[in-house]
Amino acid sequence: MAASVARSQLTPLSRQITAKPSQSDQTPKCIVRFRPLNIPRRFNVTVKASINRNDEKIGGNNNKTAPALHPQSILDDDDDEEDAASKDSLNSLPRPLSSAQFSNFVSDGSRLRVAYQGVRGAYSESAAEKAYPNCEAVPCEQFDTAFEAVERWLVDRAVLPIENSLGGSIHRNYDLLLRHRLHIVGEVKFAVRHCLLANPGVKVEDLKRVLSHPQALAQCENTLTKLGLVREAVDDTAGAAKYVSFEQLKDTGAVASSSAAAIYGLNILAEDIQDDCDNVTRFLMLAREPIIPGTDRPFKTSIVFSLEEGPGVLFKALAVFALRQINLTKVCFFSSWITRLFVIYYFFVFFEIAFEYL
Ligand SMILES: O=C(O)C(=O)C[C@]1(C(=O)O)C=C[C@@H](O)C=C1
Numbered sequence: 001m002a003a004s005v006a007r008s009q010l011t012p013l014s015r016q017i018t019a020k021p022s023q024s025d026q027t028p029k030c031i032v033r034f035r036p037l038n039i040p041r042r043f044n045v046t047v048k049a050s051i052n053r054n055d056e057k058i059g060g061n062n063n064k065t066a067p068a069l070h071p072q073s074i075l076d077d078d079d080d081e082e083d084a085a086s087k088d089s090l091n092s093l094p095r096p097l098s099s100a101q102f103s104n105f106v107s108d109g110s111r112l113r114v115a116y117q118g119v120r121g122a123y124s125e126s127a128a129e130k131a132y133p134n135c136e137a138v139p140c141e142q143f144d145t146a147f148e149a150v151e152r153w154l155v156d157r158a159v160l161p162i163e164n165s166l167g168g169s170i171h172r173n174y175d176l177l178l179r180h181r182l183h184i185v186g187e188v189k190f191a192v193r194h195c196l197l198a199n200p201g202v203k204v205e206d207l208k209r210v211l212s213h214p215q216a217l218a219q220c221e222n223t224l225t226k227l228g229l230v231r232e233a234v235d236d237t238a239g240a241a242k243y244v245s246f247e248q249l250k251d252t253g254a255v256a257s258s259s260a261a262a263i264y265g266l267n268i269l270a271e272d273i274q275d276d277c278d279n280v281t282r283f284l285m286l287a288r289e290p291i292i293p294g295t296d297r298p299f300k301t302s303i304v305f306s307l308e309e310g311p312g313v314l315f316k317a318l319a320v321f322a323l324r325q326i327n328l329t330k331v332c333f334f335s336s337w338i339t340r341l342f343v344i345y346y347f348f349v350f351f352e353i354a355f356e357y358l
Helices: 002-008 052-057 078-090 123-131 143-151 170-180 214-219 221-227 237-246 258-264 314-324 351-357
Strands: 034-035 069-071 115-119 136-140 157-163 181-193 195-198 210-211 230-233 252-256 265-272 282-288 302-307 328-334 341-346
Touching: 002 115, 115 123, 115 143, 115 195, 115 221, 123 157, 123 181, 123 282, 136 143, 143 157, 143 170, 143 282, 157 170, 157 195, 157 214, 170 328, 195 258, 210 237, 214 221, 214 230, 221 282, 237 252, 237 258, 252 258, 258 265, 265 351
Parallel strands: 115 136, 115 157, 210 230, 210 252
Antiparallel strands: 034 069, 157 282, 181 282, 195 252, 195 265, 302 341, 328 341
């Protein structure tokens, strides 16, 4: 009970996480200065978790497990300590996750902090708990807030939806994967069972409109059309439930989970209102450090790249995989402000082999 009270006091992280945390912040790792090991100290730069991109720079010894960037406390700014710091730095480098390391605890034994988008009762919270049992799930207002929270060491991981069996790809998160430098370290599938929620005493026939996340509204298209309800999109399903409850709305319902109903004191008017009983959302688990796949089992690898416009460019790109018998599990196209066309490939193949091919 005590735990649930404490958790209910969590306020979602907002975009303001760019502000320096207060002294009382319990997370000492939150402001970190990264310094490439092979760059003189005076060229120190503050960058956001670009560990992967500089991997090869370390000592040129093909040590793929050693990231090139060294996190150093922003308070430690004494030049005299440079040599000692450089020597120690190899030992203190953040280690990339290995496939065997799916621990729910960080190195100091504290619970893993996992960011998700939404408020308490969101499906993303349940997915985070499924991905990392016993974690401390940290609500974030927006998807990019969750990305930033990991990059700034406010949390250890993020769990974000990427695809739904009914609604399709969640392009916003593909786009954010490109803009941020986090690594996909796993995925979790979560069966989403939507309920129609309303304040106590409100009946289905009293409802005129319904609030929810756009994906959730799309997943319940048939039911909501039959009920003739006006749909209104909000940031997340549980946020819709919270709003309906706090505003004591009598003509407005929410599409959300049964746990959101319990948390915000709403009644469940209808259960399993999604159009397909097999409504599954796939969530990605994201971390600052890449995972180094072992050779004991196949790993799913995601590749993002852009193509210049021209006849047959996509055909040629796909041929790279086809000619090597590499099985693609998903191909996704979308436009982004960064380039005109991005293609995402998922395929089952060992990571190193994939890179050899590319
Ligand atoms: O709004 C929520 O509860 C979420 O966790 C977000 C989200 C999504 O973005 O797809 C997650 C799962 C469901 O598919 C519906 C909504």
